[in-house]
């Protein structure tokens with residue numbers, strides 16, 4: 001027994017039960033003091049700060065007042081399986097009840113091995129060597145490092161796309177086309193930016209600079225506001241990478257895992273990149289799990305020899321037990337429940353309904369675009385559309401709301417219709433729609449009908465309703 005007088009002081013810690021019972025005001029206060037005051041500011045601006053989620057099930061969040069919120073945000077692609085999918089939940093509970101191990105770096109993990117097997121079985125071509133991590137950024141880093149080892153220092157220059165988003169860690173940030181995110185940080189210097197979806201420009205860049213040995217691209221750009229490349233582009237990318245000896249890293253962190261109607265979005269053009277990256281929903285929408293899947297010859301060249309095997313992997317939490325089991329169950333659910341096909345069918349219907357709204361409100365909706373359940377709804381810039389008095393009221397709120405109707409639409413959709421959508425940092429006029437792949441027509445109709453009702457008010461009333469209802473609290 002330790003001497004009681006020598007005991008360290010027990011800090012004042014909240015318990016799990018106390019955490020569950022925190023009120024809106026207490027949570028906001030802790031956010032302000034310890035987490036992210038700036039984020040709290042934006043949540044207040046949009047009227048999102050008054051919602052505390054108590055439960056989540058399928059397509060819905062349920063808040064502290066028992067109100068259901070239809071999830072068309074989908075955590076930027078991380079809620080592909082819906083909230084608390086029963087099969088994924090059951091696999092996790094069973095794993096816990098059996099007291100299986102989580103971290104076993106000293107031993108071979110049967111769970112990591114099985115997950116790698118499944119990913120290799122799904123991935124096309126000879127994409128069959130897997131590195132497991134915990135976040136999208138981590139596997140982007142893994143891919144950039146693998147590529148550098150394969151190509152050598154002389155050919156380690158990385159081409160990345162205008163409008164790209166690959167993450168916020170240093171390597172990923174260096175190939176993320178955002179002055180906003182990069183602001184003030186030192187970045188990798190061996191990189192060059194090329195236009196997205198433009199094969200001629202890519203070819204010119206590769207022709208001119210033979211030190212470019214790596215190309216990283218999102219197959220559909222999410223952060224830029226759901227931007228797809230023109231038909232044939234991915235076949236051109238494959239051809240050019242073969243001709244110039246460039247390694248193509250396909251970032252499918254947001255668009256992969258069935259969201260576009262194929263497991264990988266690049267499969268729409270029947271091509272195979274050199275590396276494919278997954279994260280977000282890979283953990284079954286329950287936990288962190290990410291994967292880099294590389295072609296075996298490249299993997300072997302980079303890390304195949306025993307003396308090189310531990311240069312990059314494994315990571316402490318790469319391939320941990322319950323996350324692997326969640327991912328294994330999730331991949332089985334994806335095929336057992338036909339979720340990829342559902343994404344294709346429901347996505348088409350969503351685009352149909354939104355295109356009809358565009359035809360009905362041409363002065364407000366500029367474009368509807370996307371593939372499967374990765375859809376962008378671009379509004380027109382509203383700066384000049386508002387009466388001068390309302391414009392002045394909006395001008396004092398925040399820079400982020402200027403000219404863009406998305407904040408107002410998103411706020412009112414949540415407050416008045418119980419529907420959650422996502423915003424886009426790079427293009428403030430785009431609402432991103434990435435509902436779970438379990439979505440049904442009734443949910444799409446509920447969303448489209450709500451949007452129709454809201455847009456029917458006209459731009460001035462949307463803004464004044466926001467000021468009256470959301471800002472007033």
Ligand SMILES: Cc1ncc(COP(=O)(O)O)c(C=O)c1O
Pocket residue numbers: 076134135136137138140165166167168218222223251252253254255279280
């Ligand atoms: C295409 C893409 N790549 C990488 C990332 C980074 O993933 P994470 O936030 O898990 O680090 C994201 C995140 O949104 C993404 O959309």
